[in-house]
Amino acid sequence: xxxxxxxxxxxxxQKGRVxxxxxxxxxxxxxxxxxxxxxxxxxxxxxxxxxxxxEISFGNGxxxxxxxxxxxxxxxxxxx
Amino acid sequence: MVDAAHExxxxxxxxxxxxxxxxxxxxxxxxxxxxxxxxxTVEKRIGHKKYKGHDITFxxxxxxxxxxxxxxxEKVARDFIINEKPDLIINVIDSGNLExxxxxxxxxxxxxxxxxxxxxxxxxxxxxxxxIDTEKMSLLLRAPVVKTIANRNQGIDKLLDACVDLYTCxxxxxxxxxxxxxxxxxxxVTGLTHHVKRCPGCRGCHxxxxxxxxxxxxxxxxxxxxLTGKEAYDMLSGKVNESLKHIKSTTEQDPEIVIxxxxxxxxxxxxxxxxxxxxxxxxxxxxxxxxxxxxxxxGYPIFLILMWLIFQATFRIGEYPMHWIExxxxxxxxxxxxxxxxxxxxxxxxxxxxxxVGSVIVFLPNIVILFLGISLLEDSGYMSRxxxxxxxxxxxxxxxxxxxxxxxxxxxxxxxxxxxTRTLESQRDRILTTLLTPFMSCSARLPVYIxxxxxxxxxxxxxxxxxxxxxxxxxxxxxxxxxxxxxxSGEDIPFVMELPPYRWPTVRSVLIHMWERTQIxxxxxxxxxxxxxxxxxxxxxFPRKETFDVDYDAMIIQxxxxxxxxxxxxxxxxxxxxxxxxxGYSYIGRLGSAIEPFVTPIGFNWQMGVxxxxxxxxxxxxxxxxxxxxxxxxxxxxxxxxxxxALQDPEKGITPLVAYAFMVFVLLYxxxxxxxxxxxxxxxxxxMWFAVVFQLxxxxxxxxxxxxxxxxxxxx
Numbered sequence: 001x002x003x004x005x006x007x008x009x010x011x012x013x014q015k016g017r018v019x020x021x022x023x024x025x026x027x028x029x030x031x032x033x034x035x036x037x038x039x040x041x042x043x044x045x046x047x048x049x050x051x052x053x054x055e056i057s058f059g060n061g062x063x064x065x066x067x068x069x070x071x072x073x074x075x076x077x078x079x080x
Numbered sequence: 081m082v083d084a085a086h087e088x089x090x091x092x093x094x095x096x097x098x099x100x101x102x103x104x105x106x107x108x109x110x111x112x113x114x115x116x117x118x119x120x121t122v123e124k125r126i127g128h129k130k131y132k133g134h135d136i137t138f139x140x141x142x143x144x145x146x147x148x149x150x151x152x153x154e155k156v157a158r159d160f161i162i163n164e165k166p167d168l169i170i171n172v173i174d175s176g177n178l179e180x181x182x183x184x185x186x187x188x189x190x191x192x193x194x195x196x197x198x199x200x201x202x203x204x205x206x207x208x209x210x211x212i213d214t215e216k217m218s219l220l221l222r223a224p225v226v227k228t229i230a231n232r233n234q235g236i237d238k239l240l241d242a243c244v245d246l247y248t249c250x251x252x253x254x255x256x257x258x259x260x261x262x263x264x265x266x267x268x269v270t271g272l273t274h275h276v277k278r279c280p281g282c283r284g285c286h287x288x289x290x291x292x293x294x295x296x297x298x299x300x301x302x303x304x305x306x307l308t309g310k311e312a313y314d315m316l317s318g319k320v321n322e323s324l325k326h327i328k329s330t331t332e333q334d335p336e337i338v339i340x341x342x343x344x345x346x347x348x349x350x351x352x353x354x355x356x357x358x359x360x361x362x363x364x365x366x367x368x369x370x371x372x373x374x375x376x377x378x379g380y381p382i383f384l385i386l387m388w389l390i391f392q393a394t395f396r397i398g399e400y401p402m403h404w405i406e407x408x409x410x411x412x413x414x415x416x417x418x419x420x421x422x423x424x425x426x427x428x429x430x431x432x433x434x435x436x437v438g439s440v441i442v443f444l445p446n447i448v449i450l451f452l453g454i455s456l457l458e459d460s461g462y463m464s465r466x467x468x469x470x471x472x473x474x475x476x477x478x479x480x481x482x483x484x485x486x487x488x489x490x491x492x493x494x495x496x497x498x499x500x501t502r503t504l505e506s507q508r509d510r511i512l513t514t515l516l517t518p519f520m521s522c523s524a525r526l527p528v529y530i531x532x533x534x535x536x537x538x539x540x541x542x543x544x545x546x547x548x549x550x551x552x553x554x555x556x557x558x559x560x561x562x563x564x565x566x567x568x569s570g571e572d573i574p575f576v577m578e579l580p581p582y583r584w585p586t587v588r589s590v591l592i593h594m595w596e597r598t599q600i601x602x603x604x605x606x607x608x609x610x611x612x613x614x615x616x617x618x619x620x621x622f623p624r625k626e627t628f629d630v631d632y633d634a635m636i637i638q639x640x641x642x643x644x645x646x647x648x649x650x651x652x653x654x655x656x657x658x659x660x661x662x663x664g665y666s667y668i669g670r671l672g673s674a675i676e677p678f679v680t681p682i683g684f685n686w687q688m689g690v691x692x693x694x695x696x697x698x699x700x701x702x703x704x705x706x707x708x709x710x711x712x713x714x715x716x717x718x719x720x721x722x723x724x725x726a727l728q729d730p731e732k733g734i735t736p737l738v739a740y741a742f743m744v745f746v747l748l749y750x751x752x753x754x755x756x757x758x759x760x761x762x763x764x765x766x767x768m769w770f771a772v773v774f775q776l777x778x779x780x781x782x783x784x785x786x787x788x789x790x791x792x793x794x795x796x
Contacts, residue, residue, distance in 0.1 A: 021337075026150045027574045032337070033146035034576055035180045037344045049376045050472035053481075055579060060177045060208075062579040064468045066475070069574045 005077065008054060008070035010044035016075030017041050023072040035059050036073055087135045088247050089164070093157060093188060094172030095181055096143035096505075097580040099200040101125070102230035103172050104140040105592050107240070112138075114596055122156045123502070131240050134247070139166065145180065147187045149301055152507050161191060168243055172198045175205035175212060175227070178355055182347040185221070189256040192287040195223040196242050202227040202235070204581070209358035217354040222257050231586050258289060260349075261342030264330065268323045269293060275319050279307075295320045296327070297336050366461075366581040374465050383469050386462070387488055390453035394446055395492040395523060401445035409438035427621065428614075436613030439698065440606045443495050443754065447601050448594055450489060450496040454503065455593035457485075459585030463503065464577055471575060477557050478564030480504055480575060483513040487556070490520030491549075494751055498758040499597060508568055511763045512560060515771055518751040519556040521549050524699040528746045531703055531718035535727045536739040548743050555748065555778075567770075605757050612753045616668075616697050625665040632658040659708050668693055682745070682783040683738040692745065698752045737790040741783040749779035 010016050018040045021031050035058060036042070042058040053066045094100040104112070108127025117124045125140035141160055142153035149155040161169070171188055173181035188195055199205075199212060218225040224242040228235030260266055272292035294302040295316065307313055327335045373382060413430045420426035457463040467481030474481050482504050489497035497517050504510045521529075529548055533541035632654050639650045663669045672690025679689040691705035703723075707716025710726040727734055734742075750756070750772050760768040 028337075029146070029148055029150045030574050030576055032340045033148070033183065034578075035183070035344075037341055039344075046374075048374065048468050048472060049379050050469075052472050052475075053468060053575060055374075055468065059179045060210075061180065062581075064464065064471070064575070064577045064579050066471070066575045069576060 003077075004074055006071045007042065007044075007056065007065070007073040007075050008067045010042075010056075010075065010077065012044050012046050015041055015043045015078040017078055018073060018075055020074045021072060022074065023069075027069060027072065031069065031073065034063060035061075041078060042073075042075065087137060088168065088243070089137050089139070089166045090168045090170060090243055091139045091141050091160065091164075091166040092170045092172055093141045093161075093184065094143060094198075094200075095145055095174060095177070095184060095578075097578050098143065098172045098174040098177075098181060099230045100143055100172040101140060102586070102589055103170070103198060103200060103228065103236075103239075104138060105589060106228075106230050106233050106236045108138050110592075112592075114600055117156045117160065122153060129240075132244055134244055136240075136243070139164075144184065146184060147191070148297075148299065151505075153505065155301075161188075161193060166193070167247060168194045168196055170196045170198050170239065170243065172200050175199040175202050176208055176210055178210075178212070178351055179344075179347055182350060183343060186259045186343050186346060189221070189223075190259055190287075190290045190293060192256065192290060194246060195221070195256065196239070196246060197221060197223050197225040198239055199225060199227045200230055203229045203232075211356040213354045213356075217350070220257075220350055220353060231583075259343065259346050261339060262345060265327070265338065265342055268326065269296070272296065272316075272319060272323055275316055279315050293339065296323060297339055369582050370465065370579075373462065374468060379469055383466055386457075386466075387485075390450070390457075391488060391492060393453060394450040394489065394496065398445040398449050402442055405442050405445070406438065409434060409442075424624075428617075431621070432614045432617040433610075435617060436610045439613050439754070440602070440609045443493065444598065444601070446493055447496045447499065448598055450500065451594045451597040452590065454485065454500055455590045456585050458503065459583065459589055459593075461580045461582045464579050467577060468579065475575075477516075477560035478568075479513060479516075479560060480506070480509040481577075483509060483516075486513050486517050487520055490517040490522060492523055494518050494520070494522050494755040495758050498755060498762055499601065501762055508570070511767060512563055512568055514759055514763050515563065515767070516556040516560055518755060518771070518775065519552045519559070519748070521552045521747055522699065522751075524752070525746055527700045527703045527718040528695075529743050531706070531723065532727070532739040532743050534718070535724040536734070536736040544740070544743075548747050551744065552747050600761075604761055605754070608757050609754050612757070613697065616753070619667040619671075620663065620669075620694065622667060623665065625662050628658065628661055630657075656708070656712055660710075663690070663705075663708050678780070681788070682780060683733075683735075683741055683787040684745075684783075685733055687732075688734075688742060692749065695746070696750065696753055698754070699746065702746060737787060737795045741787040741790075744786055745779045745783040747779075748775060748782055750775045 004019055005016070007016065007018075018036055018038050020038060021028055021036055023031070040058050042056050045055040045057050045062065047054050048064075051067075053064050054070055056063055056065060056070075092100050092104055104125060104127060108129055111129065112125055112127035115124050115126060116122065122142055127138045127140075129136045129138065139160070141157040144151070144154045144157050147154055147158045147161075149158055160166075169188060171181075171185050173185070185195070185197065197217070199214065205212065214225040214227060224246055226235060226239045226242050228239055230236075261269065269289065269292050272295060273289045276288040276291045276295070291302070291306060307316065324335050327333075327338055331338050333341075373379060375382075413434050416430045416434065417426065420429060454463075457466065463482065463485075466484065469481070470484040471481030474483050477483075479487075483501075485503065486497045486500045489500060494517050497520070498514050501510045501513045501517070504513060526545075529545045530541070533544040537544045636651055636654050639647055639654065644650065664673075669690055672693055673686055675689050675693070676686045679686070679692075684692075687706065687709040690709060691702045694705040695702040703718050704716055706727070707720065707723055710723060712720070712722050712726060716723050726732070727739075751759075756768060756772060759771050
């Protein structure tokens with residue numbers, strides 16, 4: 001286990017466990033509703049060619065998320 | 081059997097990309113129509129089916145992940161369930177994505193609706209090594225569970241059977257088990273539920289437990305809907321605050337989040353019980369395809385090629401059927417002219433009605449082909465990758481990655497482009513994209529540029545036209561930023577978007593999608609466009625000029641009977657002069673003269689003013705109106721030397737500076753009537769008027785700055 005970081009700081013291929021979802025209102029709600037709740041393991045797949053947005057995977061699906069929103073999701077990197 | 085003769089109302093709820101619409105298509109086949117949910121531009125598909133003696137009505141709710149009413153789609157789905165009280169709800173679930181799907185299921189269960197669980201895309205789940213124990217799932221959720229594969233039309237009868245059985249068994253209502261949020265929270269919820277039950281002000285609240293949870297979540301919309309009267313608030317608010325305080329102090333978290341986490345905990349429990357999963361790289365092929373399509377270097381070229389193909393198909397291939405339609409319409413007009421007795425009625429039928437119908441159906445090929453392309457992109461899963469690639473540049477304008485497609489199509493024709501804003505989820509993105517689309521210079525405006533740039537800029541015509549296109553794009557970029565900060569400000573709906581696995585689109589769903597758009601265009605817009613075309617025709621036709629300055633008819637007959645060598649030319653020019661006089665006398669012509677004081681400051685003469693007004697019908701009409709007004713006849717096009725010569729005539733006062741201001745005006749001013757009606761259809765009457773007035777003012781100011789500014793620095 002390493003230091004807590006935000007989702008956008010994971011390197012491609014790296015996994016992390018969600019600790020907390022920050023932000024308020026609609027943004028936080030939406031992240032939760034898509035399945036980014038604490039305890040979920042997410043994997044960084046890649047960044048779009050222009051560096052933003054990011055593609056992450058968790059559960060059984062892939063999701064595109066902007067860096068500004070990924071910064072609201074705090075994760076503990078998981079080493080396998 | 082209970083209620084056998086009754087109509088059964090069944091709503092379909094589920095996540096986006098769960099195959100909900102495919103299930104809907106399988107259930108109803110061609111017996112469906114599209115309407116809007118009341119008061120909002122969220123689409124509502126309604127279909128019918130007769131099954132085992134029951135009349136079933138299906139309603140496809142918007143695809144949502146949740147029912148918390150933060151987004152318009154969620155609010156619409158929730159309101160429908162509360163207000164319309166469907167007999168049953170089919171909850172369509174992506175079998176390969178149980179966790180996210182069941183999260184919505186728990187919310188449906190809490191609302192106390194009668195659920196039929198549809199595990200769709202069962203085959204994909206099996207391929208991905210996922211096993212689901214449907215019997216156990218059915219026991220735990222106390223709802224029938226059916227497996228389906230919508231793409232192959234499998235399991236649909238079983239789904240219908242399950243619905244009919246549940247409807248007729250008489251065991252409906254309140255059978256869902258309560259969702260457990262863990263013992264501590266459960267106690268709080270139970271305690272609050274008792275209070276809700278005893279509260280006299282809880283009007284129509286049929287499900288006290290759900291109400292209690294909504295109170296804890298702080299869902300103002302629901303609580304204010306049901307808790308009426310000060311008493312009710314006073315009675316409950318103390319208890320609610322006490323419960324919230326208790327949750328905060330014990331968990332140190334926002335109660336809304338505690339409930340959400342609790343819900344996920346419940347879902348995780350269900351999944352542990354019913355799902356087994358062997359480790360197979362589920363998206364292997366899909367991932368390989370994706371590596372290529374979103375590749376760092378190749379991603380954009382592939383994207384551009386695909387866009388180019390769709391654009392070319394829509395407008396180049398679409399040109400052929402458009403010509404056939406135009407030829408058909410004019411052939412019909414010729415026939416009618418020959419069989420109808422001359423007069424106002426004949427003119428109205430030929431030019432007003434047939435011409436009007438022609439102006440409606442001429443767009444059909446574009447719409448059909450563009451939506452063929454869009455449904456291929458959407459159904460294959462590429463659309464969300466295109467949005468993934470384009471989000472960064474589009475975000476710069478305050479738009480969403482998916483806004484790229486409507487904007488690109490705007491260069492062809494704004495009508496299908498504006499209709500395609502439907503692919504955007506958020507209402508605000510839809511409004512902004514629709515407002516910016518007209519600034520992508522459509523192909524109907526090109527003849528005007530060709531005429532004026534050709535006449536006044538010689539070999540530089542190409543660059544001048546290019547600068548007009550660039551100006552349109554730059555205007556959209558600036559306005560995008562400005563609108564986002566002013567009239568469309570507010571909290572951004574986050575760009576969090578599912579990237580579904582790539583799939584082969586099915587012919588059925590592509591065809592249904594295409595047919596749906598065509599139907600919307602013809603039924604919702606066709607009538608209005610027809611009426612508007614007839615009105616515009618009438619404005620150009622009335623009042624009739626009975627006595628002319630010269631007796632053209634007599635002179636034409638005289639010329640016809642003469643043996644002069646240039647007899648045909650004389651007749652043509654006489655007819656053209658007559659047409660010009662008729663147009664000048666009509667309401668449109670008078671309007672053109674009346675607006676002269678407004679166009680003089682931007683350097684335009686009255687002919688230019690009138691032709692701009694006629695451009696309201698369709699922008700290319702500006703050119704033929706110029707032909708009529710300069711007495712060259714209506715059959716003029718942008719390459720006509722006589723029209724170019726007439727424009728260049730120094731007496732007309734058109735300098736290159738005026739010509740440029742005119743082109744800019746044509747670029748920016750109010751879009752054609754069909755586009756305006758498309759805007760109304762997509763984002764409503766208020767925004768339509770905004771677009772009309774705003775663009776008119778913008779065009780005038782831009783032309784003013786160019787003309788007066790140019791004169792100040794000594795151009796023209």
